[in-house]
Amino acid sequence: MTKQELIFVPLGGAGEIGMNLNLYGYGKPEEEDWLIVDYGITFGDDTTPGTDVILPDPTFIEQRKDRVKGIVITHAHEDHIGALAYMWDRVQCPVYCTPFTASLARGKLKEAGFGHLDIVKEIPLGGSFELGPFNVEFITFTHSILEPNALAIRTPEGTVVHTGDWKLDAGPVVGRTTDLDALDRLGKEGVLAMVCDSTNVFSPGTTGSEEELESSLTELISQYDGKVCVTCFASNLARLHTIAVAARECGRQIVVSGRSFGRMMEAAHANGYMLDTPDFLPEDEAHHIPDDKLLIICTGSQGEPRAALARISSGNHKNISLGDGDVVIFSSRTIPGNEKSIFRIQNELARKGVEIVTASDHFVHVSGHPAQDELRELFRRVRPHIAIPVHGEFRHLQAHAALAEECGVKKAFVIENGHVVKLEKDLPCIIDEVETGRLAWEGRRAVPMKSEVVQTRKRALFNGSCVASLAVDKDGTILGEPIITTEGLLDPDGDDHLWDQLFDIIFNTVEAMPRRDRKDDAVLEENLRLNIRRWFRNQFGKRAVTHIHLLRV
Known part of the structure; x- marks a missing residue:
């Protein structure tokens, strides 16, 4: 058995x-x-x-x-x-x-x-x-x-x-x-x-306690006279509460920016949590609060391109702006792989004169x-x-x-x-x-992830793409001028000598083929694709994603 x-x-x-x-x-x-x-x-x-x-x-x-x-x-x-x-x-x-x-x-x-x-x-x-x-x-x-x-x-x-x-x-x-x-x-x-x-x-x-953060954040926030912005994960509602209490201790009103905060708070309230957390104001109230009385809590601590902090750093947030004398506190850890996105946003903020504070500068995260x-x-x-x-x-x-x-x-x-x-x-x-x-x-x-759909897009991003469309007669003779479009390879308004070479590749490839092969669509298309791709590799070291559209008339 x-x-x-x-x-x-x-x-x-x-x-x-x-x-x-x-x-x-x-x-x-x-x-x-x-x-x-x-x-x-x-x-x-x-x-x-x-x-x-x-x-x-x-x-x-x-x-x-x-x-x-x-x-x-x-x-x-x-x-x-x-x-x-x-x-x-x-x-x-x-x-x-x-x-x-x-x-x-x-x-x-x-x-x-x-x-x-x-x-x-x-x-x-x-x-x-x-x-x-x-x-x-x-x-x-x-x-x-x-x-x-x-x-x-x-x-x-x-x-x-x-x-x-x-x-x-x-x-x-x-x-x-x-x-x-x-x-x-x-x-x-x-x-x-x-x-x-x-x-x-x-x-x-040990990791440390959320409770220990309140006094540290209060002491840090009290040092600033400009706007204070704290970014953290929307799901970390305990951190949201800690920041809100620290803001209240410093006499600041709290504006929250980021749709995901709303979903989390709604679920928390529905289950009896966060009921004693200081009140939050909608982000369109930020304009009416003096800089030294405003604290902004926003999403985007990992450099997410559509999060609130990304829009603030690029100057595209319709309600919130930061500049000289303001500070952004990153109350989060950097998840491996997000470094470039985070540094990009931090550099954009620094160019505006905004001070950046992270966990390496002050006790702002557990x-x-x-x-x-x-x-x-x-x-x-x-x-x-x-x-x-x-x-x-x-x-x-x-x-x-x-x-x-x-x-x-x-x-x-x-x-x-x-x-x-x-x-x-x-x-x-x-x-x-x-x-x-x-x-x-x-x-x-x-x-x-290993499918042709995903892999082709990845190759096209890093190597560019080329589509060549041409009409041929029944014997394989090219009729008219081919239409060629490229993405990320040739300048459509320049690179004239390179465009000429590319057209020559097409004509020379067809002319060099035996008449028997020119009458076979599959063989003709594959020869053109390989020769065009080889030319891009020789010119730029790029393995361009190459497609041939052949019309037999």
Whole structure:
């Protein structure tokens, strides 16, 4: 008789930071019931032109969706919840989350056209529920968003603690503190495995408390006589509260700019949070407040081109402007990969005479992820038999695995997306690898990042493109003058000698071909394409994306 197994399969978020999609399976091989934990996205950058949103490929679990019991969301950050808006229909199962996250999940699903369906199942903080062979309990943690949860997933094979994103903060300002009693209880019950956040594994000590920021920000803001602008993540509502209290202490009125703040505040108020936060004014009130009495909170801390700070720095914000004597405080960390975008905005602000303050200049930010001492404390309380680091690049996972073994964990795995890990006390091991990938959201569809659609656009951005249209008779003789258009290669109002050479390439290519080949459209087109592309490579070192439009008359 085949033994039932408990397996863990990450399709996103292992070997990378972001785009989390985790699977737990229990049952006989190829007959497992499945639980999905988180369904997130990541964002495009300079290496993915034209692609703003990138999603994990859910094909593996989509093929098994009839055995999926549900999606459990640990918290409402986009890299854990964002894919619901794009690809819930690929799995079509209930979504379980705590109240604040549920408010945002319903909004996403409504925008995606699924609002008429009863998809989101709201579970109270600390609540538990059954999904097939899985008993899932929400364990309250602290993080840089409201209601972050770890999951205690109980199965016949044992209990797995899946942490989501977390930190240990005794003063989170808004929301509950970490349920340490629940962690101790789990440790006493016995934990088979812990799947854990690795983001800050290289940071010694502890992350620090949100509560400690208030006095630091108050002291900093009090130094300025001009406008003060603070930029942070819209999802970090505790930071929003901290900034607002500091502003009030300094006698400043608060203007908020950024649509995402509104969505977050609405969800917070609907669930009883932020009710004692100082009042915010709409951004069109900024003109009426003296500079020394104004504090602006805005989105755009990561250099997002459409966020409020980008529009302010470029002078295109219709209500807010900054200049000499003003300051922008970056109350956030720089996410790896965003450096260029952030520096571009900071340089634009500096040219206007605006002072820039970051976490390297003053105590203006605490992270939402655990440093080394917090990881050690969690291992001490939970005492898992197996450790599986996730939510980190490969180097993070290696360091986390070493720390886990230092804490007495018997087996620590360093895995990446697609690895299938059998979780059992006696002989846990990697037993397989499944296909994974990334999808680019293109308008209303998801296409593989390796598809010709995405790769051609990328090649065209970096190498330029050329389209040559020409008419030929039945013998392959060119009729009239070809029409050539290029993007990013030749100046249409100049480069006359180069245009002449390009036309010569076309005529010479056709004339040099045997009459038999000139009568074959496919052969003629391919010869023209190769010779034009070769000419661009010889002239500019560019592998131009080249297309031939041939009309046979």
